[in-house]
Amino acid sequence: MKTSRMLGLVMIAPAAIIILLFFLMPVILTAVFAMTNMSTATGISAGAYQVTQAAVNRLKTDMPELAAGISEPRFVIDEDGLTQLDALKLKPGFTAELRASHLGEVFLSRREAERMIKSLKERPSTREVKQISDVFNRSVMNTRFEDRAALMESLAKLGFKLSPQDEEKVSRATYTGWIWTADNFRTIANSQDMGQILLNTGFYVAVTLLLFNVGYALLLAVTTHYMPASTASVFRAIWLLPRITPVVIYVLMWKWLTWDNGFISLFMGLFGHPPKNYLLDSAGSAWFFVILINGFIGASMGMLVFSSAIKAIPQTHFYASEVDGANRWQQIRYIILPQLRWPILFVTCYQTLSLLASFNEILLSTRGGPGRSTEVWSLAAYHTALQNYTGNLEYGLGAAMALVLVVVGVILSLIYLRVFRYDTLVTKPLIED
Amino acid sequence: MAEKTAVPTNPASANFSGLPVIGLLTLLSLPLAVMYAYLFIDTISNSQGGSLVPSEFTLEHWRFLWETRPGKPNIWLVTLNTVIFTCCITAVTLTVSSMAGYVLSRLNVPARGFFLAGVMVLHAFPSVTLIIAIFIVLQYLGLYNSLIGVILVKAAIDLPLGIWLMKGFYDTVPWEIEMAGVVDGASRFTVWRRLVLPQIKPAVMALGLFSFLSGWSEFILPQVLAPGARVQVLSVYLAGLIADDNNFDFGTFKAVGVFYVVPVLILYAFFQKHLMNIYGGGTKG
Numbered sequence: 220m221k222t223s224r225m226l227g228l229v230m231i232a233p234a235a236i237i238i239l240l241f242f243l244m245p246v247i248l249t250a251v252f253a254m255t256n257m258s259t260a261t262g263i264s265a266g267a268y269q270v271t272q273a274a275v276n277r278l279k280t281d282m283p284e285l286a287a288g289i290s291e292p293r294f295v296i297d298e299d300g301l302t303q304l305d306a307l308k309l310k311p312g313f314t315a316e317l318r319a320s321h322l323g324e325v326f327l328s329r330r331e332a333e334r335m336i337k338s339l340k341e342r343p344s345t346r347e348v349k350q351i352s353d354v355f356n357r358s359v360m361n362t363r364f365e366d367r368a369a370l371m372e373s374l375a376k377l378g379f380k381l382s383p384q385d386e387e388k389v390s391r392a393t394y395t396g397w398i399w400t401a402d403n404f405r406t407i408a409n410s411q412d413m414g415q416i417l418l419n420t421g422f423y424v425a426v427t428l429l430l431f432n433v434g435y436a437l438l439l440a441v442t443t444h445y446m447p448a449s450t451a452s453v454f455r456a457i458w459l460l461p462r463i464t465p466v467v468i469y470v471l472m473w474k475w476l477t478w479d480n481g482f483i484s485l486f487m488g489l490f491g492h493p494p495k496n497y498l499l500d501s502a503g504s505a506w507f508f509v510i511l512i513n514g515f516i517g518a519s520m521g522m523l524v525f526s527s528a529i530k531a532i533p534q535t536h537f538y539a540s541e542v543d544g545a546n547r548w549q550q551i552r553y554i555i556l557p558q559l560r561w562p563i564l565f566v567t568c569y570q571t572l573s574l575l576a577s578f579n580e581i582l583l584s585t586r587g588g589p590g591r592s593t594e595v596w597s598l599a600a601y602h603t604a605l606q607n608y609t610g611n612l613e614y615g616l617g618a619a620m621a622l623v624l625v626v627v628g629v630i631l632s633l634i635y636l637r638v639f640r641y642d643t644l645v646t647k648p649l650i651e652d
Numbered sequence: 653m654a655e656k657t658a659v660p661t662n663p664a665s666a667n668f669s670g671l672p673v674i675g676l677l678t679l680l681s682l683p684l685a686v687m688y689a690y691l692f693i694d695t696i697s698n699s700q701g702g703s704l705v706p707s708e709f710t711l712e713h714w715r716f717l718w719e720t721r722p723g724k725p726n727i728w729l730v731t732l733n734t735v736i737f738t739c740c741i742t743a744v745t746l747t748v749s750s751m752a753g754y755v756l757s758r759l760n761v762p763a764r765g766f767f768l769a770g771v772m773v774l775h776a777f778p779s780v781t782l783i784i785a786i787f788i789v790l791q792y793l794g795l796y797n798s799l800i801g802v803i804l805v806k807a808a809i810d811l812p813l814g815i816w817l818m819k820g821f822y823d824t825v826p827w828e829i830e831m832a833g834v835v836d837g838a839s840r841f842t843v844w845r846r847l848v849l850p851q852i853k854p855a856v857m858a859l860g861l862f863s864f865l866s867g868w869s870e871f872i873l874p875q876v877l878a879p880g881a882r883v884q885v886l887s888v889y890l891a892g893l894i895a896d897d898n899n900f901d902f903g904t905f906k907a908v909g910v911f912y913v914v915p916v917l918i919l920y921a922f923f924q925k926h927l928m929n930i931y932g933g934g935t936k937g
Contacts, residue, residue: 222839231751233751238774241809450674466871467909472691481902572778614788625781
């Protein structure tokens with residue numbers, strides 16, 4: 220008993236670890252990332268504090284005075300500045316006097332600072348005044364602070380007195396890293412684009428599923444059933460090709476077919492139609508080809524599943540029906556289709572999931588175009604988080620969009636698990652050593 | 653696939669001819685046939701503008717084999733990457749799922765039912781949706797833009813199917829073989845290694861073939877997780893060529909495509925039956 224357990228655990232460990240790390244963890248992390256505003260701008264590791272112009276703008280509504288103060292430089296007489304002043308090799312009296320009577324003073328503008336400097340005992344020249352004031356010019360604008368304390372310390376040195384609430388506001392406005400937020404879901408719920416994409420997705424999944432993954436697959440299975448075995452296997456081999464062919468080449472062939480110098484254009488040219496890009500010409504034709512491209516791949520699974528289900532029907536049923544004078548349609552309607560109820564449910568479940576999630580083919584063929592007319596949900600998530608033209612990749616929003624699919628995926632696959640013979644699979648092992 | 657051949661011309665029907673349906677399917681299959689035929693024809697020929705009939709034989713489209721395009725990695729480096737990528741995925745999937753499948757089929761481990769249910773749910777689960785999270789995880793782990801990272805991810809995604817298939821195949825091996833081994837004093841590990849594994853050689857073969865093809869064809873994972881020039885695989889390389897609007901040249905694209913697809917077609921031609929079994933059992937796509 221014990222040895223078998225140990226061995227079992229050791230042998231299943233690699234699978235468990237790999238699946239846990241690269242499959243289950245991403246499922247959970249999708250949910251975690253969906254609650255953040257991670258993007259290229261915030262980075263994915265902890266951020267820093269930086270008073271950028273954008274941060275100042277954010278502060279303007281709440282704290283206009285502070286925002287105005289932060290964006291202007293201030294002049295602070297501090298030790299750093301004094302050391303720099305020494306290095307400039309001006310008259311030593313300047314440094315001594317500034318240290319003795321002005322150390323720690325803060326001037327709100329260059330004018331005030333220079334007025335003080337002009338009044339120094341050794342009478343600096345105009346040029347020297349400028350040089351001196353420059354060394355004390357202090358600003359937090361565009362400086363990067365690793366943590367909140369460093370930022371607050373710098374602000375305090377510049378003479379900003381902040382209450383704890385103000386500190387909180389300032390630190391939130393200046394933080395460059397990602398934060399926890401539920402905004403992604405609000406964006407998804409409120410955006411017009413998302414509604415359109417949802418409609419696109421529904422249309423795409425329903426039509427492809429109905430016409431090809433189930434409909435055309437049925438046609439293939441039934442027609443190959445009425446053929447000699449060798450001919451049937453040729454057709455099955457041909458229709459399995461789209462699934463076997465790597466997707467990049469498969470889509471390349473379709474691009475060639477529909478391109479404005481490609482097969483359809485040349486062929487239609489024979490009848491006097493001017494060449495055009497049939498793939499991206501209009502939303503309608505783009506959808507037509509997107510569904511064809513995916514449907515041709517999808518049909519093969521249904522074809523194989525339905526074919527083997529039809530093969531399981533005893534031949535005698537067909538012979539009997541023919542003796543009774545049934546025509547082909549009646550054979551299909553009363554013998555074949557009733558046997559295919561479960562296989563059709565199985566394929567529908569399975570392919571709904573994969574159609575919802577897969578965007579390879581659309582990405583490679585239309586990229587969601589023309590415009591955004593063939594953009595589906597999974598492709599939109601990919602475009603949001605991993606590839607877009609604005610350059611700011613919004614991981615958080617993309618993860619939230621993916622999370623919708625993940626939740627749908629988990630629910631559908633749990634249903635799938637309940638419906639399809641799970642309990643029959645868990646038989647007890649026979650050897651208990 | 654083996655039909656009963658009692659009625660040689662048409663097994664299903666004595667009253668009807670098969671010709672109309674054959675005609676119909678031939679018509680429907682034409683677009684595929686045309687696309688594949690021209691995939692090969694266009695790589696070794698040029699045709700006059702506006703004509704579908706090739707006018708001359710040429711090898712210029714195959715120049716990419718000995719000339720590296722500016723800004724693109726060397727094709728042989730890319731091929732080597734693809735071979736490493738694919739072989740590692742196959743090796744990992746085969747080893748890990750043949751062990752885990754055996755455990756789930758035969759050994760009494762705690763939470764066995766849970767594992768089984770988990771594997772089945774994950775098998776149906778659309779894994780592409782995880783790509784955003786995986787992208788960020790690999791960045792954290794420092795495995796972004798490395799072959800090892802994308803290999804592990806791809807293997808993890810293929811594993812549930814592999815474990816599921818292997819479990820199914822182990823279930824068909826008679827218990828008596830193991831009983832005999834155990835009675836003769838062999839450990840369970842030895843029994844698995846020496847007695848059971850040889851029984852399911854066809855399964856190992858089928859799964860190996862499947863992983864190889866799925867790894868060779870994979871596009872979106874390497875595209876997102878390892879797009880760099882040094883770790884590029886053929887699918888990413890070809891997609892990059894096609895996306896480059898400045899040099900639009902279908903002849904070259906198709907030549908690279910044929911170079912890329914030939915191993916797949918050869919394997920498919922030889923092992924069609926094995927593959928039909930797996931693809932019929934429900935894979936992603």
